[in-house]
Amino acid sequence: MNQNPTPQTGHETGDYVTVNIGPSHPAMHGTLRVITLTDGEYIIKADPEIGYLHRGVEKLGENLTYHQFIPITDRLNYCSAIPNNVSYEMAVEKLMGIEVPEKAQLIRVIMMELARIADHQVCVGILGVDLGAFTPFFYLIIQREEIYEIFEWFNGARLTNTFGRIGGVDADLPDDFEERWEELKPNVRKANEETEKLLTHNRIWMDRTIGVSAFSAEDALNWGFTGPCLRACGVKRDLRKDEPYCMYDKFDFEVPVGKNGDVFDRYKVRMIEMEQSIRIIDQAYKLYKEMPADAPLMARVPKTIKPPAGEVYSALESPNGELGFFVKSDGSANPYRIRIRPPCYMIYQAFPELVKGELIADLVACLSSLNVIAGELDR
Amino acid sequence: MDLKKRVEQCLGPESLVVAMTECQGDVSVEVPKRRLLEAMRLLRDTPDLGFDFLSDVFGVDNLDLNKPKKKPKKAEEGEGAEAEEPKEKGPLPPRFEVVYLLLCLERNERLQVKVRVSEDDMEVDSLTSMWKAATWPEREAFDMYGVRFKGHPNLKRLLMWDDFPAHPLRKDYPLEGQGEERHLIYED
Amino acid sequence: MDDWLIAIIKVVCIWVWVLLIAVVMTWVERRGAAMIQDRPGPNRAGPFGLFQPIADGIKLFTKEEIIPARSQKLLYILGPLLFSLPAFSAYAVVPFGDKIILGGKEIILQVSDVNIGFLFILAIGSMAVYGIILGGWGSTNKYSILGGLRSTAQMISYEVPLGLSLLAVVFVYGTFSLREISLAQQGTFLGFLPNWGIFKQPLGFILFIVAAYAEANRVPFDLPEAESEIVAGYHTEYGSMRLGLYLFGEYVNLVTISGVIVALYFGSWHLPYINLGAYLGPVLWGIVSFCIFFLKVSFFLWLFVWVRWTLPRFRYDQVMGLGWKALIPLALFNIFITALFIQLTV
Secondary structure (H helix, E strand, C coil): CCCCCCCCCCCCCCCCEEEEECCCCCCCCCCCEEEEEEECCEEEEEEEECCCCCCCHHHHHCCCCCHHHHHHHHCCCCCCHHHHHHHHHHHHHHHHCCCCCHHHHHHHHHHHHHHHHHHHHHHHHHHHHHCCCCHHHHHHHHHHHHHHHHHHHHHCCCCCCCCCECCECCCCCCCCHHHHHHHHHHHHHHHHHHHHHHHCCCHHHHHHHCCCCCCCHHHHHHCCCCCHHHHHCCCCCCHHHHCCCCCHHHCCCCCCCCCCCCHHHHHHHHHHHHHHHHHHHHHHHHHHHCCCCCCCCECCCCCCCCCCCEEEEEEEEECCEEEEEEEEECCCCCCCEEEEECHHHHHHCCHHHHHCCCEHHHHHHHHHHHCCCHHHHHC | CCHHHHHHHHHHHHCCCCEEEEECCEEEEECCHHHHHHHHHHHHHCCCCCCCEEEEEEEEECHHHHCCCCCCCCCCCCCHHHHHCCCCCCCCCCCEEEEEEEEECCCCEEEEEEEEEECCECEEECHHHCCHHHHHHHHHHHHHHCCEEECCCCCCCCCCCCCCCCCCCCCCCCCCCCCCCCCCCCCC | CHHHHHHHHHHHHHHHHHHHHHHHHHHHHHHHHHHHCCCCCCCCCCHHHCCHHHHHHHHHHHCCCCCCCCCCHHHHHHHHHHHHHHHHHHHHHCCCCCEEEECCEEEECCCCCCCCHHHHHHHHHHHHHHHHHHHHHHCCCHHHHHHHHHHHHHHHHHHHHHHHHHHHHHHHHCCCCHHHHHHCCCCEECCCEECCHHHHCHHHHHHHHHHHHHHCCCCCCCHHHCCCCCCCHHHCCCCHHHHHHHHHHHHHHHHHHHHHHHHHHCCCCCCCCCCHHHCCCHHHHHHHHHHHHHHHHHHHHHHHHHHHCCCCCCCHHHHHHHHHHHHHHHHHHHHHHHHHHHHHHC
């Protein structure tokens, strides 16, 4: 965690300065606020404050119907809206005991992996910008725009795609998906390659990221980490492999694992995951092509969804970690309680531990690498 | 062995199981509130179960579930007078629940553990001594429901501002809010 | 009388020229960044966005001048002045061409050829530190203070390797004057290498250019104005023309530094192997030498832009470590080796 010796000045004289970072700050991560107590540039204590984007999503859920809640789940992790939608739909489907047809599952996989690539692109890009490397951001964002084009053309919306329905998906992939994908794939790979060339072996980048906010695996598990941050600490845990859903057990892909849990490992894990997502999309599309053209896209679902009374929890691997929905139903058309388990909530609560003893510059690097998205954090 | 049976074998002898349910494959066990830490330790340390990862902690307000259900209006008026008298029921179950979601990393099994919290005694032992992952979720349960956690290092409101007067996720708090405003005083 | 007139004309010409380069540099920076980042860049204000600097200038001029209520007003106002005035005056000793003969008078293309040469630049450049620290402190904003502190520490630390590498240059040429050093870079040495400073002082060149990037607060040393960490550092609270003075002063600094690098290490106005001065007439030679110098300076200005958009930025303790633990020992080593060489070959 702390690669620099704690400075000796200030302890006796109490010469600390309170620096308030955020909630409106050019380090564009949403409305996060960190109140730090610093000794010059070294951080003695960092106290995050959240809630600036709290919209009462869980309470809204109790007053809407099951279908009406799907657009609200978009706004949780707005960098990749599709895994949010699918996670909620899967929870309700589990509660009702609905089996989603295979074709719909494949379409869900393709879209979720595209969203994963988009999310990681933004995360790595912003990490670069925060550390002063402005150029990789543009290379990655240009490809992200192309992914947005696919979303828009499939769904109608670029960012907050209300994807899928409870029971499947509402529409099939359009006919020229293959051409679009074959055109996009090498460009995404090229952008990733250029980013790696600019950053991975760059001495300045390595100095800025290796060893910064390193975290051990036991601490990470104790704090409830999941996702790339946990994998960077050395724990091989991925819900797509451990608790497979949506036909993920049929695909062959690797789960990257880091060593030290520092900023560099998190960056590398995300870069490798992007490549693995491309592989998954290829395999999923191959399986999709073998499906008959008139295979059903939605299971038989009643028009008004009234699940039987009960409560389930269902989670999937979103780009940030384990995104889970706990849905409790009392038999009526409105959910009784919806609880969203945000991945970056658990990660961000360990933030004071991660940055103690680091410099302010490292605080910014650490915050970027955790990919804390205020929409998901505050709900 | 079936997860339900294993949990019963582990907690049953200590009379820690108040109720056990299963819904679509999710096993849920209710433990007495006073002995929460004991139950959690057993669940974590028994080699048969090994639930070593705390996934989430949150509250549920069962106010509407506990309310006697409204009788559907009958077409005939004759039975009206009888049907309108509410039937005598036993004491209502405790209003709040705190739900803990546990995960066994080795076997990839999940378990829901519940404790019931009644309105007159809203204190629950905090799990932060066992898993630091409970730090913020418990703060949020306090913020949203008013459940206090004994032994929590920093039990302040998390999502709402510090002086917010109500607990928003309770069922008797209206969706539009009650018009609270935050007044910030700037010292000069 | 004539001399005074010539001097005033030179001052005005040079001043306008440097300002013009700084203005065009803002355009080059933005279009260069766009080119590297695979996007168009400013292309609305005029063809290829060429009027963009004018638009920016008008914007800065016409904005409201705000002085924050809690700032130390005198320091706040003094900061930008103390930063930009040294920037504008440091160019006085940099030669931008050889001499030109107009109307029978031989005029050297340099505002003044004092014999303390680049010592003048070092001294004036140190004053710029005051501009930053006063600006940062006077804003009474924690981010500005942090930026001002970082910048001060960085600039003071890197003046040492800057000066030490220049000391080695003095050993080689025996003079501080930039004009004499430029004149001495004619011809070849060792039979085939041009007589440029970089071949005589390779290590010195590397040290000088790294220290120069740090002095100019440019990436990778731009942590005083690191946007994502401390908002905008020492110029957070500045707007309108005061900010314009800071930003402008920075670009003028870049021009000066590029000029010094070319004059000391890259042969000033000489082309390798060809002695054009012998073939061209005096007036033409003056103009051509000016163009050659300008081309070399623009290469280094482009290098500044290129590096900015390629590399990430350093962290504060890494900057300090690099300056004190790496550059200064290397600079001392460079001096030692240079002295040894000179002793052995003379």
